[in-house]
Amino acid sequence: MEEINLVSEALKFMVLGMIVVFIFLAVLVQLMKLQAKLIGKYFPEKKPMVKPTVQATDEKAQTAAIIAAITEFNKNKS
Amino acid sequence: MKVKKLFLMLMLAFATLSITVQASGNTQPEATTEVAEEKVYESRSIGQMLVSFYDTTGLKAIVQPQDGITNGQGQEMSIFAQSFGRIMMFIIIGVLFYLAIAKNFEPLLLLPIAFGGLLANIPIANMTSDHGMLGIIYNMGIANEFFPLLIFMGVGAMTDFGPLLSRPKTALLGGAAQFGIFGSLVGAAALSQYTGMVDFSLKQCSAISIIGGADGPTSIFIASALAPELLGAIAVAAYSYMALVPVIQPPIMRALTTKEERQIVMKSTRKVNRLEKLLFPLVVIAMTILVLPDATPLIGAFAFGNFAKESGVVDRLSNEMQNSLINIVTIFLGLGVGSTLASDKFLVVETLGIMIIGLLAFAAGTAAGVLMAKIMNKYSDEPINPLIGAAGVSAVPMAARVVSKVGSEEKPGNILLMHAMGPNVAGVIGSAVAAGVLLSIFK
Incomplete structure (x- = not known):
């Protein structure tokens, strides 16, 4: 056991480790791109889903503004 | 006079108390006949009582160390570890308290770790033994690598993979920064x-080199699996250096980049579909199962937390993981790790080596990330600011914040935070993969 050169073993670990880490992440990158493409193609309805909610908040804001204006107007009247 | 009398009375009371405690402590079944004799109370003069009380104090244990005293694990402690060692540990713990409280360096972990260390160094009480509080905590979740996984679950539930999904190739930066782990592995071997x-x-x-992953739970996980005897030093080094990210990283980042490169403005990221975020943890799990089952404890817990968050239907569970659960486990993890800061374990020359290699690992990881980002910037069609490579060491979200700060110093208004979060979360996955590789080697 003592004759093992620690440094050369560690270098082997490094080569193996960096290769595995890079391959893992490279494949992950490709999978992320692929799933983005597939989802964008087949389930794109999610995006329009976002817009109505934005509109809804706009509407709410508008309603709030109108209500505020009316109350203010009523206050001034009385 | 009155005060003196009161003092004497108190001392008397303590002395009797300590003798009773001693006596009752000796009624254990394994007590020898010699000990059984001691059970009989003999009349003693007040002087003898004071002397025997002094024998039970921590003061005596520190000032007059004796041979043959054992620590919580039943190993004999050296004279140095009993006396000066303890005092040195109290000073080190004081420094850790100072860093945590005055400097606000990772206080959530440094404070419990330091307090655990304080308790572990109390003489006579033996809190690190199997029946002491610290020993129980240590055996409950650190010796069997359980607590780091729970922390990972909470981190998963806190992590938003949106920035990474919107610019997938920045994941490679999180890979490059893992050079910090393997580079310092070679460094440790050479040392x-x-x-x-x-x-x-x-x-x-x-186990030491995993400090370069800049990920506390992963470091503790690997250390307790591969080299439990070094756990305390490794955990302290990992968390101290993570806290020092804002000090260690910027000089390296500046040294390796030009001013023009630091001023690069990156395009804004696209909006990510919710379905993408939901599927991502499953994709990662699937890959881990196929390539590196050894990393599944870490990545599995992480992916579960993230999946629970992104599913949107179990907010109660995901909130629990992000808040109460991770807080409780942090307390236990800190105290448990602190229990390994006993003077006889920590004050060894190996600790110094670990501190040096840990710093080297951090610097190497940062440098490799920045260099990789420079290369990507050269060959990429869209501009990439090399600074974001430094966020490839995990240390979420501190490293990304540091990148953003350096970036906006160079060019006010250039917010790199979201761009840096991509490599940052990829770094978590990268260091878990690196950890899995190391575990698989020693199987």
């Missing part, structure tokens, strides 16, 4: 092979 200052085995080298 023990050629200098003779320390004598690390390959397992110990691997």
Whole structure:
């Protein structure tokens, strides 16, 4: 056991480790791109889903503004 | 006069108390006949009582250390570890308290770790034994690598993979930064092979080098799996250096980039579909199962937390993981790790080696990330600011914040935070993969 050169073993670990880490992440990158493409193609309805909610908040804001204006107007009247 | 009388009375009371405690402590079944004799109370003069009380104090244990005193694990402690060692540990713990409280360096972990260390160094009480509080905590979740996984679950539930999904290739930066782990593995091996200052085995080298992953839970996980005897030093080094990210990283980032490169403005990221975020943890799990089952404890817990968050239907569970659960586990993890800061374990020359290698690992990881980002910037069609490579060491979200700060110093208004979060979360996955590789080697 003592004759093992620690440094050369560690270098082997490094080569193996960096290769595995890079391959893992490279494949992950490709999978992320692929799933983005597939989802964008087949389930794109999610995006329009976002817009109505934005509109809804706009509407709410508008309603709030109108209500505020009316109350203010009523206050001034009385 | 009155005060003196009161003092004497108090001392008397304590003395009797300590004798009763001693006596009752001796009624254990394994008590020898010699001990059984002691059970009989003999009349003693007040002087004898005071002397025997003094024998039970921590003051005596520290000032007059004796041979043959054992620590919580039943190993004999050296005279140095009993006396000066303890005092040195109290000073080190004071420094850790100062860093946590005055400097606000990772206080959530440094404070419990330091307090655990304080309790572990109390003489006579033996809190690190199997029946002491710290020993119980240590055996409950650190010796069996359980607590780091729970922390990972909470981190998963806190992590938003949106920035990474919107620019997938920045994941490679999180890979480059893992050079910090393997580079310092070679460094640790060289240190023990050629200098003779320390004598690390390959397992110990691997456990130390994982500090370069800049990920506390992963470091503790690997250390308790590969080299539990070094756990305390490794955890303290990992968390101290993570806290020092804003000090360590910027000089390296500036040294390796030009002013023009630091001023690069990156395009805004696209909006990510919710379905993408939901599927991502499953994709990662699927890959881990196929390539590296050894990393599944870490990545599995992480992916579960993230999946629970992104599913949107179990907010109660995901909130629990992000808040109460991670807080409770942090307390236990800190105290448990602190229990390994006993003077006889921590004050060894190996600790110094671990601190040096840990710093080297951090610097190497940062440098590799920045260099990789420079290369990507050269060959990419869209501009990439090399600074974001530094966020490839995990240390979420501190490293990304540091990148953003350096970036906006160079060019006010250039917010790199979201761009840096991509490599940052990829770094978490990268260091978990690296950890899995190291575990698989020693199987």
